[in-house]
Amino acid sequence: MIEEFEAHRARLRAVAYRMLGSVAEADDALQDAWLRVSRADTGDVENPAGWLTTVVARVCLNMLRSREHRREEPLERAAAVTVADPEEEALLADSVGLALLVVLDTLAPAERLAFVLHDMFQVPFDEIAPLIEKTPAATRQLASRARRRVKGAPAPSADLPRQRRVVGAYLAATRGGDFDALLALLHPDVVLCADRAVLPTPEPILVSGARPVAEGAMASTGRARFADLVLVDGQIAVAMLEAGRLRVLLRFTFDGDLISEIEVIAEPDRLAGLEPAIGHTM
Known part of the structure; x- marks a missing residue:
């Protein structure tokens, strides 16, 4: 058999x-x-x-x-x-x-x-x-x-295949530590916003520009090994896990084929509020 x-x-x-x-x-x-x-x-x-x-x-x-x-x-x-x-x-x-x-x-x-x-x-x-x-x-x-x-069922966003391709490439570049590939996916004026739970800072983190954002992403290469693509409210996102638990969620805004904004969510209350909207990956 x-x-x-x-x-x-x-x-x-x-x-x-x-x-x-x-x-x-x-x-x-x-x-x-x-x-x-x-x-x-x-x-x-x-x-x-x-x-x-x-x-x-x-x-x-x-x-x-x-x-x-x-x-x-x-x-x-x-x-x-x-x-x-x-x-x-x-x-x-x-x-x-x-x-x-x-x-x-x-x-x-x-x-x-x-x-x-x-x-x-x-x-x-x-x-x-x-x-x-x-x-x-x-x-x-x-x-x-x-x-x-x-x-x-209502049709999902027509932009979903492109989102999946771009975010999948972002995750692959982050996992592999490929700075140039990551840089190519980011809009020159990309903005990254991260809540205070990402790093112990009194205020949310705001980073602007493709190179600084890419440099910051390189710091999460290890965590990206335990990340996956998910659907949040019908949009492609990245869920990062630690010991099998959701710790960080990345949500994206796009300008054509480029990522123009990344929202990094790590506060437990915010993650818990988003949980019902999270669907499984493709």
Whole structure:
């Protein structure tokens, strides 16, 4: 069955990515599923591709439910989280459709599973139903409800793909300590505003100009290793984590393809107030 898993890896990864909306989490789900498959008694499996799809889907469902449970702890993740290549993330998001990924993230876990497996991968409802402990009829209703929400959802900002590309490049440059690449993403008159929790200062921090802002970003290279792209009120932002907890949020304003303003939020009360608006990454 391990050979079958490898033969179907591309499809299984596609299922996991559409379920989770994140390359890193999709790869984590595949690793978990591979371990389960390697330990399972598969002698009676008649349809390896279908069975493997349900294994991956079950892992993803558990991850989605865990994500929902952790809403009380902002964007909690393992401290040693593996961050995907932003270019690969962008390519996969484009292959699915960024607008669809944004809408999928609004669905409840069971709705998302029913919709993704049936509408995107043609898995019959009677095979999906046991995964969510529903009857096939109830599963059909979940998929139908999800379908209506997907069709009726307002379209996200048309600027979202460009935001994702620019902010993804900003995060990659910060992680890699690439000063010149970072400088190229900033408007010459960019302004960075940071609240008092970022550094122990009596007043908020205000930095103007591309070079000073880029120099300041270089100081956060280590923290950027544990950062990820998120959606805040429909706009791309960067969440920085420490010990699995959200510590800093960067919000961006754009002038064409350049970043014209960066707001750095670290005050716990402000982060807590923004938490309900934070959506998962692409």
